[in-house]
Amino acid sequence: xxxTTVKAYGAAAATEDLKPLDIQxxxxxxxxxxxxxxxxxxxxxxxxxxxxxxxxxxxxxxxGHEIIGRVVEVGNGVHSHKVGDLVGVGCMxxxxxxxxxxxxxxxxxxENGATFTYNSPDKHIEGKETYGGYSTSVVVNEKFVLRxxxxxxxxxxxxxxxxxxxxxxxLNHWKVKKGDKVGVIGLGGLGHMGxxxxxxxxxxxxxxxxxxxxxxxxxxxxxxxxxxxxxEEEMKKHHNSFDFILNTIPVGHxxxxxxxxxxxxxxxxxxxxVEALKPFHGGNIIAGRKRIAGSLxxxxxxxxxxxxxxxxxxxxxxxxxIDIKDINTAxxxxxDNDVKYRFVIxxxxxx
Ligand code: NAP
Ligand code: ZN
Numbered sequence: 001x002x003x004t005t006v007k008a009y010g011a012a013a014a015t016e017d018l019k020p021l022d023i024q025x026x027x028x029x030x031x032x033x034x035x036x037x038x039x040x041x042x043x044x045x046x047x048x049x050x051x052x053x054x055x056x057x058x059x060x061x062x063x064g065h066e067i068i069g070r071v072v073e074v075g076n077g078v079h080s081h082k083v084g085d086l087v088g089v090g091c092m093x094x095x096x097x098x099x100x101x102x103x104x105x106x107x108x109x110x111e112n113g114a115t116f117t118y119n120s121p122d123k124h125i126e127g128k129e130t131y132g133g134y135s136t137s138v139v140v141n142e143k144f145v146l147r148x149x150x151x152x153x154x155x156x157x158x159x160x161x162x163x164x165x166x167x168x169x170x171l172n173h174w175k176v177k178k179g180d181k182v183g184v185i186g187l188g189g190l191g192h193m194g195x196x197x198x199x200x201x202x203x204x205x206x207x208x209x210x211x212x213x214x215x216x217x218x219x220x221x222x223x224x225x226x227x228x229x230x231x232e233e234e235m236k237k238h239h240n241s242f243d244f245i246l247n248t249i250p251v252g253h254x255x256x257x258x259x260x261x262x263x264x265x266x267x268x269x270x271x272x273x274v275e276a277l278k279p280f281h282g283g284n285i286i287a288g289r290k291r292i293a294g295s296l297x298x299x300x301x302x303x304x305x306x307x308x309x310x311x312x313x314x315x316x317x318x319x320x321x322i323d324i325k326d327i328n329t330a331x332x333x334x335x336d337n338d339v340k341y342r343f344v345i346x347x348x349x350x351x
Pocket of ligand 2: 162
């Protein structure tokens with residue numbers, strides 16, 4: 001198949017910095033859309049993938065699954081978007097479309113394996129992996145291309161494609177409603193979106209953080225209360241009081257202190273710790289019939305619903321805009337818990 005060479009940034013090994021490199025993009029097929037990338041968010045998952053934290057990374061890794069851009073070419077079977085439209089691409093670029101999860105709009109759980117935006121076997125270019133949004137352009141099947149509401153800031157909308165849907169989906173699925181007491185653990189890229197969404201859904205939002213200095217920001221973002229998880233006395237005051245907790249901690253951690261916060265019959269959803277958790281005491285979920293659940297991004301239909309919700313409520317991410325040359329410093333700052341609250345790369349800086 002004919003391909004085009006485009007500029008990108010990627011890592012050649014787990015221990016190496018990201019550097020400029022050339023990658024191939026496929027020619028636009030009947031159902032495909034070619035997007036000129038304008039902005040790309042920097043997710044903590046990009047760092048996990050580059051550093052091979054979850055094993056299975058194939059190099060070079062070209063990360064980036066919070067993609068915003070303009071349509072520059074469409075295949076002759078495409079009707080959903082046209083040249084000039086502002087669009088987004090999130091964590092997935094393909095799935096089988098025929099299995100039971102795909103038919104339920106849950107492509108992220110495709111039984112035949114969803115094709116993720118980077119580091120998945122590329123169905124179109126033999127022997128290659130998919131390459132993400134740290135690049136000048138991308139070609140994607142129209143079913144995986146999202147509409148971006150016109151009122152949203154372009155750069156601030158980029159993180160909605162992953163951080164947005166990953167936090168919206170569990171709040172939506174577990175039906176968080178007006179008056180619920182909702183805890184969001186971790187004020188990072190995901191957490192700050194969780195706070196905004198839970199607030200917009202009418203919940204009483206408690207930011208649960210290890211960083212007391214983030215308290216003021218948490219309130220500006222929509223939290224009604226701030227709970228410092230290291231303060232045992234304060235934690236005790238909130239025992240058995242939460243209707244729902246969204247946990248975005250990016251590493252394995254102690255679960256018991258957070259389980260103690262849940263009311264009877266309520267759920268804590270993990271989205272961050274894709275690794276071994278510290279052992280927790282069974283009694284802490286047995287007493288109170290409490291639940292621990294997980295959630296992975298969201299399907300394409302739900303991603304569009306989230307974007308439309310953001311359009312209605314004028315929700316975008318709080319970002320720090322960077323040039324691509326500063327990506328390695330940005331990675332260090334994310335790892336050091338020093339970003340407010342999402343880095344977004346201005347892709348003009350790669351052109
Ligand atoms: P992030 O920006 O680094 O934010 C994580 C936050 O967690 C930090 O800001 C910090 O908040 C808190 N934290 C960090 N280390 C901690 C520790 N050891 N103990 C307690 N709290 C800690 O990361 P992100 O981009 O939001 O991503 C969060 C995680 O979700 C990552 O692991 C990422 O790979 C994963 N993820 C999952 C999905 C999914 O579909 N399930 C999608 C995207 C990302 P405070 O300072 O407030 O404590
Ligand atoms: Zn992500």
